[in-house]
Amino acid sequence: MSERQGSFWPLARLTVVEIPRQPALLLLVTTLILFIGSLPFLITHNLGEPGKLVRDSAMAVMFLGALLLSATAACGAVSREIRRGTAGAILSKPISRTRFLAAKYAGVSVIMLVFAGMCTLAILLADRAAARQFQVGWEFLVPLFLAVLSAYALAGVINYFTRRPFASTAFWCMAVMLLLAFLWTLSLDGGSGAGVIDHGDHTHVDPMAGEAVPVRWALLPACLLLTFAALMLQALALFCALRLAVVPTLSICGGAFLLGLMSDYLLAGRAASALWARGLYILLPNWQHFWMADALTGGGQVPWHYVGHAAVYAGAWSLGILLLALGSFERMEVR
Amino acid sequence: MTSEEPVIHIDGLTKIFRDFWRRPRARAVDGISLDVRPGEVFGLLGPNGSGKSTTIKVLLGLLHADAGEVKVLGRPPRDVDVKKRVGYLPEESYLYPYLDARETLRFYAALFGLAGAERERRIDELLDMVGLSHTGRRRVGEFSKGMARRIGLAQALINDPDLVILDEPTSGLDPLGTRQVKDIVTALAERGKTVLLSSHLLADVEDVCDRVSILYGGKVRAAGPIRELLQVAGHLQIRLGELDDSKRVELLDALEGILGQRPDLEPTRRDLETFFLEVVAQARRESGEGSGTRAEGRLAAFLTAKDEDAA
Numbered sequence: 001m002s003e004r005q006g007s008f009w010p011l012a013r014l015t016v017v018e019i020p021r022q023p024a025l026l027l028l029v030t031t032l033i034l035f036i037g038s039l040p041f042l043i044t045h046n047l048g049e050p051g052k053l054v055r056d057s058a059m060a061v062m063f064l065g066a067l068l069l070s071a072t073a074a075c076g077a078v079s080r081e082i083r084r085g086t087a088g089a090i091l092s093k094p095i096s097r098t099r100f101l102a103a104k105y106a107g108v109s110v111i112m113l114v115f116a117g118m119c120t121l122a123i124l125l126a127d128r129a130a131a132r133q134f135q136v137g138w139e140f141l142v143p144l145f146l147a148v149l150s151a152y153a154l155a156g157v158i159n160y161f162t163r164r165p166f167a168s169t170a171f172w173c174m175a176v177m178l179l180l181a182f183l184w185t186l187s188l189d190g191g192s193g194a195g196v197i198d199h200g201d202h203t204h205v206d207p208m209a210g211e212a213v214p215v216r217w218a219l220l221p222a223c224l225l226l227t228f229a230a231l232m233l234q235a236l237a238l239f240c241a242l243r244l245a246v247v248p249t250l251s252i253c254g255g256a257f258l259l260g261l262m263s264d265y266l267l268a269g270r271a272a273s274a275l276w277a278r279g280l281y282i283l284l285p286n287w288q289h290f291w292m293a294d295a296l297t298g299g300g301q302v303p304w305h306y307v308g309h310a311a312v313y314a315g316a317w318s319l320g321i322l323l324l325a326l327g328s329f330e331r332m333e334v335r
Numbered sequence: 336m337t338s339e340e341p342v343i344h345i346d347g348l349t350k351i352f353r354d355f356w357r358r359p360r361a362r363a364v365d366g367i368s369l370d371v372r373p374g375e376v377f378g379l380l381g382p383n384g385s386g387k388s389t390t391i392k393v394l395l396g397l398l399h400a401d402a403g404e405v406k407v408l409g410r411p412p413r414d415v416d417v418k419k420r421v422g423y424l425p426e427e428s429y430l431y432p433y434l435d436a437r438e439t440l441r442f443y444a445a446l447f448g449l450a451g452a453e454r455e456r457r458i459d460e461l462l463d464m465v466g467l468s469h470t471g472r473r474r475v476g477e478f479s480k481g482m483a484r485r486i487g488l489a490q491a492l493i494n495d496p497d498l499v500i501l502d503e504p505t506s507g508l509d510p511l512g513t514r515q516v517k518d519i520v521t522a523l524a525e526r527g528k529t530v531l532l533s534s535h536l537l538a539d540v541e542d543v544c545d546r547v548s549i550l551y552g553g554k555v556r557a558a559g560p561i562r563e564l565l566q567v568a569g570h571l572q573i574r575l576g577e578l579d580d581s582k583r584v585e586l587l588d589a590l591e592g593i594l595g596q597r598p599d600l601e602p603t604r605r606d607l608e609t610f611f612l613e614v615v616a617q618a619r620r621e622s623g624e625g626s627g628t629r630a631e632g633r634l635a636a637f638l639t640a641k642d643e644d645a646a
Contacts, residue, residue: 007446007448017433017434084429085429088429093447096415164472333398334392335398
């Protein structure tokens, strides 16, 4: 490996190591995972299809969490480093600005992927827990909550004995523990729950209670699509973070998030007749392509070739934004 | 680049800082010209805001020049290959607060493509040199300013650079650390390395630099070899060993006869730095190490090794 090639990985690796060391990030991820895990017992009205509201809400939490995380991580990786002077110190070493930016994007994307993975596991567990009518599947939620709790406990022990930073250790432990929790619940079919629910003065027979609750694997492509959207948001946040602090970055990403959600409603009709509308419609990220919650209703599936097309769209859009960011960064003075 | 070419060539460098609307806000550097030759220790002197750090950041390709020509090791400053041969200690120690000392050096070593046993050897030697080998997993964010400065110095030397740029290297250091930095600069110069040192601490510059440029308001106000600049024209100094009282009177009488006026005679004084270092060395012998840094004052072996060994 040449020296020039070698400079990419240390910087990307450092970004992966540094970002989870921010306590704010751990707090954000923990809150979101616990919130997803709480949805099955917070939402009790199922409107006909068990788990639909939980599923939709959990995916919305993941999407919104990705927005918050993208701004936090990008600003931690870029704008704070520029302000603090570490970016200047690194750019005085044999690393080009293109490589610097690419390494930063790679680093924050790894964190985003881990976050998306954790959310996906939490959503799969929450969906199974909400699958039965009027009954929370605690056998799926308890492992989820235990995973978070044990991650914190384990991080505390590791911190005590090895002085490893608590926040990042807890973050990585949580990812591993959630995976273990999910794998453990795979051995449960959910059919062991009693079919007769005792309300004290009367009993109620739940037609779903005695049945197995399989993992809804159809959620995987839907969550993967949200992950693509998260990586697009990440690219936009990185572009903004080159010159802006966390609040303006979050505001711009939030604006793009809202406009992108409404772009079909706002611009699709006008795009045929007005050039500006067509341009804006193409430029704005259309989040509707990545929001498949409704497609899953009634046992629907997201075809994998659609996921492939969405990946190409997300990749092209992110690449375009990153090229704009690079153009801006090349001219930028780093003080 | 030939051996005759200057390591740093600046001709008419001008740097203007602008506001959001691109209107000029401050002319930080105004037509500076200077050449730094190979193997030279060159000092950039000046009060705060005189343009020293701005000049250095242009040399590192972090800022763009508005006018003038800048070459480092014969090439434009933003050339990545040039940066492989440059070590830079920033004015503030810009470090990742969550990394410990070893992780910090490992990261900077990796940016230069250093790996494996060679990287670990250099890290061990540098940590020992700057007195931070005992800090273990303590994060650099918890370091004192002086300790952060020391780790900053270590990262600047990790690639055994041909050109070392030190921006206020002794800022925040105690006299022991200051002495050590000067020893490192001297050792680097002895190995033929070029050092550009920016400081407003005049004694530091005077001790180690061959030539200086004095900046004020972004312009060079004086430049040349230190010995020449500090010479007071027409004044001479006589240094004598021990004299008893009778010889002293005899000498003064003789000089009065020659000069027509009676000269002053004062005992020779050590400078405060030398005195301080002697006191600390004595205290250390008597009571062992304190709780701060534990520098032995040994230079890293790879910095003192012959070039063919270090490569």
